[in-house]
Amino acid sequence: MSRENSPQPQENGPTGLVTAPMRSLYELTRLKNLRNNPAWKPKASLIDDDFISQGVVSVDEAEFLFTRFVESNNRMLWDGALLLHQSLDSVRRSSTLLTAIILTVGALHTPEQTEAFHHSYDVFVSLASSLSLARHHSLDDIRALCIGAFYLANLSWKLSGQATRIAAESGLHQSYHRLMQGETNQMEHVRLWYATYVCDHQFSIAHGRPPAAVDDESIRNIEQFLQQSESTNGDARLAAQVSLFTTLTEAYMAFGSDLNRPLDQEDLQNMRTFNVAVEQWRLQWVPRSKNCASLGSYPSKALILYYHFARFQLNSLALRRVASPGASGLETLSLDHREAANTAIAAAMATLTLILEETDLRIAFPSVPIFTYTMVAFCATFLLKMAATWGRDNAGGGDGNNRLGLTINTRDIVSLVQQSADMLSGVAASLNEKHLAKHIAAGMLEMLQQFHALDKDTQHTDLLAVDMNAIPMVQGPDDNAFWAGEYNWHDLGGTFGFGLDETLLGQMAADNFELWPQ
Template sequence: MCPDGMEMSPLKRPSEDADYEDGRRPAPRTPRIRACAECKRHKIKCEPVDNEAKCAKCLRSGAECVPYNLNQRLLDEDAAWKANASAELGQLRSAVQRLLQYNKLPGLNSPPEESPQPTSGRPMTISPTNIMSESGHTTMVVPPSMDMTRDTSVERESGEESGLVTAPMKSLYDLTRIRNLSSSVRWKPNSNSVDEDFIGQCIVPLPEAEDLFKRYMQDIRLYLWAGVLFPYNSLDAVRRHSTLLTAAVLTISALHTPGRDEALQKCYNIFVSLVYSACLARPQNLDDIRALALAAFYLSNLSWKLAGLAVRNAVEMNLHMSYQKLMRGHEDQRDNVRLWYALYVCDHQFSIAYGRPSIIHEDIAIKNVDRFLDSPKTTPGDIRLGAQVTLFKILAEAYITYGSDPEQPLTEPDFQQLRLFNFAIEQWRLAWQARSADSPAIGSYPSKGVVLYYHFARFQLNSLALRALPAPRAATSESLSYDRREAANIAISAATSTLTLIFEEPDLRKAMTAVPIFTHTMVAFSATFLLKMAKTWGGMAQAQAQSPELWATEPIGLGLNFNIAQVLSLSRRSASFLAKVAQNLNEKHITRHIVHGINDLLTRIDVAATTTTSTTPSAAASTSAAFPVPSPSSVSAQVVFDPGKGAHDQAPPDPSNEYNMYDLIGSYGFGFDETFFGQVASTNLDFWQTDPF
């Protein structure tokens, strides 16, 4: 027992107890596992020396003191590694703290937000950093903490609602004063420093940025309503107002310039990163909304997402109220109204393109677009913009009337309303083609563009007559009534006129390298529709040419004015023309893939080696003029009928020829993603393949 009655620890030696009795604690010794190699070899006691790495024997002899046990070496190396790691972690922590302070983000010592826990299973762990991969490039986004701070200002902001009845969220904000609930967002120009943006940091060198900007200003800007979405004349001006708009313009320019793959990839990555950062932020800059809309018109893989984001941000900034303010005499709202009209067209173009409902309805600004254009301050770009607003008002009403269900055919009463829509489009062309004045820079594109949209609108509307019809061989004169045949023939004529107009108008051909992707979609959809008509209905022409007696009860094509040879010729010209257009664009541009898709359809339909079945003069004479007997170069070899079988026993040998009317015309929309892009072989899409949203 110890003097104080406690038991002595078995780990303590008597010598240690003696030291404790006189109040002196032994000096700490250097830890060592067994003897060193030198002492072990001489079989002597290895005596460590305080504050020395060597033992007493090795110090006297000058020998290297190496631990006999390798574990000692591991302990020494571990201690050295920990010391170095601690120093490096301190440096990294200091650097991260500076970065967080520079970006006005919470510091490392800020208390973390409590993350929600699932009701069952393992606890959910939420990392403070989100890691997203964009085509092999890793982007780290540090989210800010949830802001539930109160607004200390009691002053009413200008433009806020007043009175007893307000918006529900406005009442909640008045009650709680939480900043994030405020329904009014003031426009604030960005105080961007040109020394801190991606050009100032030399991610995109200044000479390269100036070259791309010059390309955009000279060759692209004027084709979108004379630059309504881009009100700046110099690169320095746009850099000072919006980094996002700068990135959008340079990305679009690189996409329309051949050989700028590296610049396109850099600008695209910057633009997408900036969109990610701004996605959940409160909008405070109209130029950022312009950037989203501008990119939606030209970046095919992001168009749908960017158009919706731009509209929601604009509504949050009360841009939809700009028209009323302008009518009350606030002339500073005129550009805001222009932006609202551009967003309306953008929203409806891609809503129709994808066959989906639009976001912006026909509000007071849309209904009174003519009143907006009555001002003496109206520009030629305003006229062109107003023309598209009024056209998409008609198409939006048709969408509401007929919907987008591909399995819902039009009824006979529906065709009376369809005639009214056709009449409205005729009136639209008469009203706006004359008002769309030619331009010295882009020639007759404004007026010819009205004609192009006129043909396409008629095609889009009247193609609904073929929706959800039975297969051609099962169709009768009852299923294809006079009204339905009339509308179907208008659709065929309009699709043909769309392609023909582009070939015959020099200013339209010149514009195809700079127009938004919606115009390219017109060409793609028209050619696709006509080629599928040739594949679907063209077999009937060949069947009657081979066995006219089997088709005596029903006229070939059931009265559809369709010429297979003309369709194949137009489609080949379309592919050839767009291939030349693509030579002046970057290889990532959608035009190259449209060419590939049209050629793929032509390969499946137009085969050089065709059947050489002879046709008697009487059989040829009995063939309907609507479907002349195809020449050997225009008859599909994939649709071959056996004359020895009955008309309704004929079957195409290729399962890929099975009839699908939805595949022919899509829904009310173009079937932009489902029908067309599903056929385009993505040979080298790189960063277009993955939608980052």
């Protein structure tokens, strides 16, 4: 700890009063370690001693992976909002962390690049770990953390939180006000602030945890951002996601993620309000998402995908604490519970159907962020659990309304999950073996196998339209089975709600697999 004789002047509010307590503490003590140095710039010689210069990854290989990222993944992130550099040389001079994650993601989406993936991944993890306690950060470092969160399943939660904290520390939350005051150079800063908001809220909801970023002035007035002359089509898609996750976060705050808390009638009335908000979101934003030559109809179709998944997430909460067949005290669901549950079933099936039927969505699928893969995994697990738990009770025989009043068609569900698994298997074949697609596809096939084994113990095997015996036996990485013991089909509470990691991805071996060799 050292002191400064002449502390650098700090901007205060219009009244001249200190605007933050920590600034007051610094002015009293003059301790250097209590503040960041806004004049700090990355070293110009960064490129001379980075991991590429040291031969960890060759220059030719780095150029190839950089191009791979730019031509595929970068377009999925709102038309390149997180990568402003036009060349690998430019990235290397700005941020080694950003360079490392670009090569990592590029290798993750390229077959036969496992070694390059491991090398780049190790560099990125080491730098990201050091960054958490560093006092100096660049905007490209924040972009790197967001890209890592969007594409690395095992680090998404940690990186999204770190990106949000550093973004706020760097003052990005103040950029919107400056933009509205006419500082057009703040446009890129506001765009990055929105990206960190989506990153944070996307993964906080996915993991069933409260978000770190709040709904500030920039979030509440996002239309003002889109009215700027520099606004792009990518900005409209980014704003759409900000708007949707604002609604889903409000729902999270209203209903929570406690699996032991069933929804009462008042909750279900509130759910109707959220359903209306999601419907209005689709009507407002899908027409504003313009298609393009490079992505076809993906921009608008991706928003429709998010719409179906949002409806599924919301309405599946109606099944919290619903007893499994044979449990004591089983009662018929109320009309409101039944309506919401059937909406969730329909939305989950619509999510999988859209991916299978929309050509441009399937073409883009290999390059999309991992949250989209999570949608598929969550919907498939939900539908198979519903079919296994409620699809064969006394009233419906597996193909209609059962005694709880739930509309479950076992044939359609099994067929849809099978087709989705096949589609993901095809996607995985075009990617690196470490990509999440391989693990989810294998998990879905394993789940179908166990569903078939469960079905053999019932009297309705003949109802299945799919030849389950034709499903190949699948094993996970390193020839280890995905599950030790039988799949817990009747743990319905573990699937419903906002928690996707510990219960869902844990069972599907997606969030627990190791990206690095043992």
